[in-house]
Amino acid sequence: MKPLDWLVMFTWLTFIVSYGIYRGRGSTTVDKFMLAGKSMPWYAMGLSIMATQASAITFISTTGQAYVDGMRFVQFYFGLPLAMLVLSATAVPIFHRSGVYTAYEYLERRFDGKTRALVSAIFLLQRGLAAGLSLYAPAVVLSIVLGWPDRLTAVLMGVLVVTYTAYGGIKAVTWADVPQMALIFCGLVIALVMAIHRLPGDISFRDAVSLAGAAGRLNAVTFHFDWNDRYNVWSGLIGGMFLALAYFGCDQSQVQRYLSGKSIEQSRLSLIFNAMAKIPMQFFILFIGAMVFVFFVFVKQPVLFQPVELERLHGDARLPAIEQRYEQAFAERKEAAQQYVQAERAGDKVARQANVLRFQRAERALNEAHAAGEQLVGKDFDDTNYIFLSFVTRYVPAGLVGLLIAVIFSAAMSSTSGEINSLATVSVIDIYRRHINRSASDHHYLTASRVATVFWGIFAVGFAQYGRNFGALIQAVNIVGSLFYGGLLGVFVLAFFFKSVGPNGAFFGVIAGEAAIFAANYFTRVSFLWFNVIGCVVVVGVGLVVSRAFDRGYSSAVSR
Amino acid sequence: GTWKHVYVFVVCYLACLIAGFYVFSRAFAP
Numbered sequence: 001m002k003p004l005d006w007l008v009m010f011t012w013l014t015f016i017v018s019y020g021i022y023r024g025r026g027s028t029t030v031d032k033f034m035l036a037g038k039s040m041p042w043y044a045m046g047l048s049i050m051a052t053q054a055s056a057i058t059f060i061s062t063t064g065q066a067y068v069d070g071m072r073f074v075q076f077y078f079g080l081p082l083a084m085l086v087l088s089a090t091a092v093p094i095f096h097r098s099g100v101y102t103a104y105e106y107l108e109r110r111f112d113g114k115t116r117a118l119v120s121a122i123f124l125l126q127r128g129l130a131a132g133l134s135l136y137a138p139a140v141v142l143s144i145v146l147g148w149p150d151r152l153t154a155v156l157m158g159v160l161v162v163t164y165t166a167y168g169g170i171k172a173v174t175w176a177d178v179p180q181m182a183l184i185f186c187g188l189v190i191a192l193v194m195a196i197h198r199l200p201g202d203i204s205f206r207d208a209v210s211l212a213g214a215a216g217r218l219n220a221v222t223f224h225f226d227w228n229d230r231y232n233v234w235s236g237l238i239g240g241m242f243l244a245l246a247y248f249g250c251d252q253s254q255v256q257r258y259l260s261g262k263s264i265e266q267s268r269l270s271l272i273f274n275a276m277a278k279i280p281m282q283f284f285i286l287f288i289g290a291m292v293f294v295f296f297v298f299v300k301q302p303v304l305f306q307p308v309e310l311e312r313l314h315g316d317a318r319l320p321a322i323e324q325r326y327e328q329a330f331a332e333r334k335e336a337a338q339q340y341v342q343a344e345r346a347g348d349k350v351a352r353q354a355n356v357l358r359f360q361r362a363e364r365a366l367n368e369a370h371a372a373g374e375q376l377v378g379k380d381f382d383d384t385n386y387i388f389l390s391f392v393t394r395y396v397p398a399g400l401v402g403l404l405i406a407v408i409f410s411a412a413m414s415s416t417s418g419e420i421n422s423l424a425t426v427s428v429i430d431i432y433r434r435h436i437n438r439s440a441s442d443h444h445y446l447t448a449s450r451v452a453t454v455f456w457g458i459f460a461v462g463f464a465q466y467g468r469n470f471g472a473l474i475q476a477v478n479i480v481g482s483l484f485y486g487g488l489l490g491v492f493v494l495a496f497f498f499k500s501v502g503p504n505g506a507f508f509g510v511i512a513g514e515a516a517i518f519a520a521n522y523f524t525r526v527s528f529l530w531f532n533v534i535g536c537v538v539v540v541g542v543g544l545v546v547s548r549a550f551d552r553g554y555s556s557a558v559s560r
Numbered sequence: 561g562t563w564k565h566v567y568v569f570v571v572c573y574l575a576c577l578i579a580g581f582y583v584f585s586r587a588f589a590p
Contacts (some may be wrong), residue, residue, distance in 0.1 A: 212588070
């Protein structure tokens, strides 16, 4: 990072905090702090929904994934537009008409207090850990690539987020997300332009795309169905739809975005905007990863992208042999790529195919050498998350590096701010006001909301401080969403669509659904995308059976 | 005009995206 980069980055961060505080002024009641007084337009909510979902790891990891595995990951999002339509037609009008602050408050009206308490507790556990990870993951990657102290990075991000979130509530969070998403879009375009611009002079954009395709990096769609394959059209459309239904329909960090809309129409439009924009954005991010792959076909990178571990390995006697294999494979792959491009231009199909096979052979050898380098570090070591930032810090000119690091900061801050804002809302509305202090003044609950925001901010920073000591926990947080969302989705499906189901059916349905998901996780090899489908179906089935036995004559306080 | 029309439009948009990505994948397949 050059002085110009630091200037760009800190100017941006100062602007975001100032803008968030400015737009959050006037949040002087609980209604304004938590729901912006129901005043938000569709475009602000839509961008905030996207910003909350897109964390820093989305950009760091997704580009790396395309580098390693191609663009198959885009299929993960195919079910999202369908989920947006279902929620637009059901959850938006139901939540809005019931006048609730949280999705879980609705469950008490529909079922009972114990169902609300159970689901709120699941949310606080899951989202609290995820908020910590939102700060921890980018802090670690930035610290390794840029040499910053990771704890200081996490504290800086946490303090900035808490400053405007505790002051201005959801209004500050949502309006701060708008310029942050705009910067993220600009940053993506700049990253793609730089990846293409830095290619060797004799390699055109058309050559680069053709080469990425020949290397199998543009394999965006496969219709072949396989239960154990994480990414195909069917797992994306069905499993991805259920995951998106659960995340956008049952997770308060997203529900709160569209509950703040000035009308049902505006809230629906925000979800329709997300349905239209999300897949192209993910495709674009993956395409950047594919172009970075082509760049590194012609520009040699070290055996490992993770500089700290590579430095540590330099004393290892096994490394030179691995590096020699790696360099031979790199030279062979580069030559095959150059000859492939020439054959493609000449229209020589035989030479083209021969060089594709030669390229693939060299790449296998290169990947084996890379894997051997990773094995020297540790059995589970994977440096995929360092690929994109290695490209940015080493091959992007001064000024733009600061801008792209600001993009990573913005992505981390926009997702963390939405998370701690929703955690504070659930803590106050579903826990404190429901179980501890039920008759205090509006000002008291507003103060409690600000205190809860600071508490969850400190919790997230604390998790980031000690995250490196929880190796296995980090992995657990990554899958914890898929373990709990099926149960959450099932109980809301019961609430919305099965009027005969009562509180016992809902409560025991959730427990049975969670048991089924944990069994699927530990005893089968079914991909995690299907957990939400399994959980939801079990909750509905058990809920219907239990209700027939124990909820006879039940009449809900609310109906659709 | 109506929300139903908006929903149909989004489904058609999704179908076009998937078809476009499929053609893109096949065009550049190794």
